[in-house]
Amino acid sequence: MTQETIEAQGRPASRAGERPPRPASRPHGQWKVDGTAPLNGNEEWKQVDNGLSVRDRIENIYSKGGFASIDPTDLHGRFRVWGLYTQRKPGIDGGRTATLEPHELEDEFFMLRVRIDGGQLTTEQLRVIAGISTEFGRDTADLTDRQNIQLHWIRVEDVPEIWRRLEGVGLGTTEACGDVPRVVLGSPVAGIAADELIDPTAQIEAITSRFIGDETLANLPRKFKSAITGHPSQDVVHEINDVAFVAVRHPELGVGYDLWVGGGLSTTPRLAERLGVFVAPERVAEAWHGVAQIFRDYGYRRLRNKARLKFLLADWGAEKFRQVLETEYLEAPLPDGPAAPKPLAHGDHVGVHRQKDGRFYVGVTPIVGRVSGPTLAKLAELIEAHGSSRLRTTPHQKLVILDIPEERVESLITGLDELGLSARPSLIRRGTIACTGIEFCKLAIVETKAFATAAVLDLERTLDGFELPHPISLHVNGCPNSCARIQTADIGLKGQLIMDDHGEQVPGYQVHLGGGLASADREEAGLGRTVRGLKVTADGIADYVERVVKRFLADRDAAADETFAEWAHRADEEALK
Known part of the structure; x- marks a missing residue:
């Protein structure tokens, strides 16, 4: 190729001794930039059939043919869109989680996630879930930190009857999992709290009735998490959702919502950012739809570990995100809006x-x-x-x-x-949550529920008589994916295999300290810190928490009402061990 040809193509020629120019970066798989040709196997099967239609096969083929009749792509991909994951086969230790193939890890039973938008239930609905748990799920039921209820030991043969019962009382599992719009978190006290700014129930219903099950949003780059609250406690962990609406009073336009985008945890945590706009209640569904479409059209699809909205926001910034939202997806621009004030109460409503x-x-x-x-x-x-x-x-x-x-x-x-x-x-009991853990989850390395429960009961005994100034949040996760939000806890425990004092490999946790979301006890959200080498064995949670909490109580600046998180970020590493 001649010098003239190179320059005509817009690339500088390399000269003797110079490094040749780098090739163009690989495409991210953004539909509006790179086209819609799938760049990996996951994107290929989603384009062929995004998963909504698999319900017909479940009802008419797989429930009659049993587990062995299920197509592997349906089993490991499309079933998720209907709230179904195969659960972990009992007896497989955490050391084998990363070495076995999915079919080697999985049992012939399913976790079933019941979708509960806004967390709103009637006793009739609760009784139906209870009956399904007892009749089909070996009595299992877990409350998740996304307002759903998860059941286990579900057989594919029973799924059609379970759907019939759920849908008979207005519940379902549509898009409870998968690369779709997941459950919409809502204030648990919507419509009833005396200090509520606005009841978001109508906005949640507008989003779910219009867009859940919508074919045009059933193939997103990855999961899309939403939250909306009208309560001043900001009780829906809005900083770690892909899109969130937080009630705020505009000095001229009245009560509406502050729009946040791009939050998420997992192995690359990132807190959401305000777009600086005010969203009137009647425009919430439109704004939500616009953000979801940006994710669909511009989200990164080539690499699944980069396919969350937070990575697009990190590259674009809030200003560009707002510009694209308003010019390409909304009927009209959104007015500038104020930030919501700091919460004055705890958002767990205990x-x-x-x-x-x-x-x-x-x-x-x-x-x-x-x-x-x-x-x-x-x-x-x-x-x-x-x-x-x-x-x-x-x-x-x-x-x-x-x-x-x-x-x-x-x-x-x-x-x-x-x-x-x-x-x-x-x-301690109030502030402790735990993910599913190795008992049922194929991604887990360590058990969570049993160890966390034992730790709570132990700590209630050993810390009896010590007055805690605030709840201490203890979040226990069985792997690095942070379903239990370890980076936003006072004490977050990330499951992994560690070496004990005898040089033996045992289940344990890496420790994160001082994280938290905006609350009555802290001005703004922040991620926890890690201390090199600070790990605890799975059966040593209570001993560690007791030790570090007592050190906090001894060292804290009581006059300034110092919180555990504030202390953990200023304390020497020795104090945290």
Whole structure:
């Protein structure tokens, strides 16, 4: 090739001794930039069939032919769109998680995720979930930190009947998993809190009724997480969602929402950013749809570990993101808007609170979200016996019981205690959550629920008599993917295999300290710090937490009401070990 030809193509010629020019960077797989040709196997099968149509095959082929009849691509890909993942085969230790193929790790049973947008449930719906758990799921039921309920041990033969029962009471599993718009988190006290700025229920319904199950949004680069709250406690962990709306009062336009985009954790955590706009309630669905379409059209698809919206936002910045949203996807620009003020209350809603109608809601804490079918059935009976038919799940693995007359509150709390659901929990129990862990999850390396439960019970004994100034959040995760939000906890534990004092490889956790989201105890969200070499064995959680909490209580600046997170970020590494 001649010098003239090279220069005509816009590339400088390399001269003697110079490094030749780098080739053009590889495409990201952005549909509006690179075209829609799939760049990996995952994108190929999604283009052939994004997953919505697999329901027909489940109902008419696989439920009749059994597990062995399921097409592998449907099993490992499209089933997710309907809330179904194969669960981990019992007896496979965490050291083999990364070395075995999916079919070697999986059992012939499924986790089924019941989608509960806004966390809103009736006792009739709760009773149906309880019945499914008991009849088809070996009594399993877990409250997730995304307001869903997960069941286990589900057989494909039973899925059509489960869907029939769920949909008969207005529930479902559509797009509960997969590269789709997942459940929309909503304030657990929507419509009933006395201090609520706005009830977001209508906005959640507008989004879900128009766009869940929409073919045009059923092939996104990866999962798309949403949240919306009208409560001043900012109770939907908006900083770690792909799109979130936080209630705010505009000085001229009244109450609406502050729009955040691009949050997410996993192995590359990134907090969402404000776009600086004000979204009127009637434009929330339009704005949500615009952000979802940006993700679909401009999101990175070539590499799945770069396929979340947070990576696009990191490259574009909030200013460009707003410009593209307003010029390409919205009917009109959005006005500038103020940021929501710092929360003045905790967003888990645990305890007894007066509603705007004079009745009360009661927030309760199961240990690390673990309940059961029989427990949920008894809970439905208890709620109805106290004059209510409504409850909510929360983004903190809690439950909120609504509409309780004042004279029935204490009786309800007594009954809840008998079910293992505490309205007045210790601050350790209140602040502890855990992911599914190795018991059921194919990605997990370490058990979580059992170890976290044992730690809570131990700590309630060893820390009895020590007054904690604030709840201490302890988040336990079985792998690096942070389903339990380890980077935003006071103490976050990431599951991995570690060496114990005897040089033996054992289940354990890497420790993250001082993370948290905006709350009554901290001005703004921040990620936790890690200390080199700071790891704890799985059966040593309680010992470590006791040690570090007591050191915090001894060293904290009480006059400044210093929080654990503030102390953890300033403390010497020695104090944190």
